[in-house]
Amino acid sequence: MRAWMRSVRNRLKQDFVLRVISLLGACETLTLLPFSIYRFTQGSFEKGIFDGISLLLILCIVGYSWYSNDSQRGGLILAATSALFAGITTNVLGLVGVFWSFPMMLTNFFLTDARRALMINVIMSAVMIPILLQFSQPEGIFSFIASSFTANSCAYLYARRSDLQQKTLTRLATYDDMTGARNRRSLDESLAHARDRLIDEGRPSSLILLDLDNFKSVNDRFGHAYGDEVLVRCANLIRRSVRFDDCLFRFGGEEFLLLLADVKEIDAADVAEDLRRVIASQLGDPSCPITTSLGVTGLHSSDDVKRWLKRADDALYEAKGGGRNRAVLKTCEEEINNQSSSNQVNSV
Numbered sequence: 001m002r003a004w005m006r007s008v009r010n011r012l013k014q015d016f017v018l019r020v021i022s023l024l025g026a027c028e029t030l031t032l033l034p035f036s037i038y039r040f041t042q043g044s045f046e047k048g049i050f051d052g053i054s055l056l057l058i059l060c061i062v063g064y065s066w067y068s069n070d071s072q073r074g075g076l077i078l079a080a081t082s083a084l085f086a087g088i089t090t091n092v093l094g095l096v097g098v099f100w101s102f103p104m105m106l107t108n109f110f111l112t113d114a115r116r117a118l119m120i121n122v123i124m125s126a127v128m129i130p131i132l133l134q135f136s137q138p139e140g141i142f143s144f145i146a147s148s149f150t151a152n153s154c155a156y157l158y159a160r161r162s163d164l165q166q167k168t169l170t171r172l173a174t175y176d177d178m179t180g181a182r183n184r185r186s187l188d189e190s191l192a193h194a195r196d197r198l199i200d201e202g203r204p205s206s207l208i209l210l211d212l213d214n215f216k217s218v219n220d221r222f223g224h225a226y227g228d229e230v231l232v233r234c235a236n237l238i239r240r241s242v243r244f245d246d247c248l249f250r251f252g253g254e255e256f257l258l259l260l261a262d263v264k265e266i267d268a269a270d271v272a273e274d275l276r277r278v279i280a281s282q283l284g285d286p287s288c289p290i291t292t293s294l295g296v297t298g299l300h301s302s303d304d305v306k307r308w309l310k311r312a313d314d315a316l317y318e319a320k321g322g323g324r325n326r327a328v329l330k331t332c333e334e335e336i337n338n339q340s341s342s343n344q345v346n347s348v
Contacts, residue, residue, distance in 0.1 A: 011066075018071040020110045021078055025062035028055055054085050075111035082108065083124035091131045098144060101128060105148065106155055114159035121152050176250040178228060179235035187249050190259055191305045197261075198299055206268035208258040209312040210238075210275065210294040213324040215254040218288060227254075230290065234283055241278050242271065257312070265298025265331060272296045272327035280325060291325035300332040 012019050032055040039048035061081060065074030086101040101124065108117040125148045132141055174186045182190070194205040212218075212234065219227040231254060238248055238256060251257040258275075260268050272294040284290030295315030299308055315330035322328065 015071050017075045017111065018065055020107070021062055021065050021071060021074055024078065024107060024111075025059055028058050050088070057081060072112070076116060079108040079111040079117060079120050083120050086124055087127045087131065090128050098128075098132070102147070102151060105151055109155045109159040114156050114163060117159065118152060118156050121148070179232050179250050181235050181248045181250040181256060183250060187251075187257065188305065190247055191308065194259060194261065194299060195303070195305060195308075198301060203262055204264050204298060206260045206263045206265045206296065206298045207308065207312040208260065208268060208272045208275070208294055208296050209251065209316045210256050210258070210272070210292050211316055211320070212254040213291045213293055218290065222288065230283065234279065237278060237283060238275060241275055265296060265329060268298065269296045269327060269329040276325065276327050293319035293324045294327040295319055296327055296329045298331065302332065
């Protein structure tokens with residue numbers, strides 16, 4: 001039970017939209033359920049049934065969001081459903097239904113992105129205007145239009161500002177500010193995802209760990225500003241030389257890690273050799289030639305993330321020890337054979 005409660009808290013903590021959906025489901029239960037019961041006791045069976053169906057549908061959407069782990073779609077469906085109910089409520093209850101429309105409009109900006117929320121709210125307002133004409137004078141309609149326009153405009157501007165701030169924070173937390181490569185913080189998640197794809201779908205992935213040779217001498221001769229410029233150019237050169245979907249990480253000071261999805265290690269070795277030639281010919285200049293050493297390995301079903309990374313690091317170490325400016329492929333089979341040989345020597 002504690003583990004289940006911990007899992008629920010973690011999901012709510014990590015997923016803001018799911019929190020809003022769950023809160024809305026709880027609020028609707030506390031409001032619509034008493035209304036439905038009250039109307040049944042007063043003999044208003046049609047209104048009571050409508051409230052009950054509305055609540056049931058909302059709870060189904062809440063359940064879908066939890067079960068499918070797709071709160072984005074659940075939020076969009078709930079926003080559209082809430083707008084529909086607001087129109088129906090206004091048609092049934094008259095001006096009293098308008099009170100429900102404004103909370104719905106504001107909540108929609110928390111359930112889905114700003115543009116979709118605005119579009120849903122505009123459609124909802126346009127549908128409600130002819131309905132309100134049956135119950136209100138023209139000045140009342142104008143008041144509704146003005147209030148709706150003001151509420152949606154302010155909510156849209158705030159939502160857009162929040163979205164931009166969230167994207168900025170995400171980028172700062174995910175990417176290296178200087179080179180534009182992803183940082184170590186996002187590496188573990190990407191590698192774990194690659195392993196899950198191999199286990200669940202049989203899709204291969206490979207790593208290329210590269211390190212610029214003798215980079216300390218570049219900083220010593222030309223200064224750290226020039227060294228930083230070299231790192232930026234190196235990251236851009238790598239990105240231009242690989243596929244758009246390949247993920248580049250800044251692994252250390254002058255080390256970069258390239259994650260190749262759906263690429264077997266033998267093909268990754270060819271990519272590494274191409275990168276070695278490109279960097280040797282294009283990154284430096286005659287006064288400052290720059291080369292790189294690369295370690296290549298593929299992901300195997302027996303690997304965990306730590307072991308996979310270590311094998312790439314061992315391959316890079318071999319490339320460095322073998323004279324630099326080269327790419328070395330280290331397979332899982334080689335690692336197992338080396339361990340077996342070491343065990344045999346130790347046993348002797």
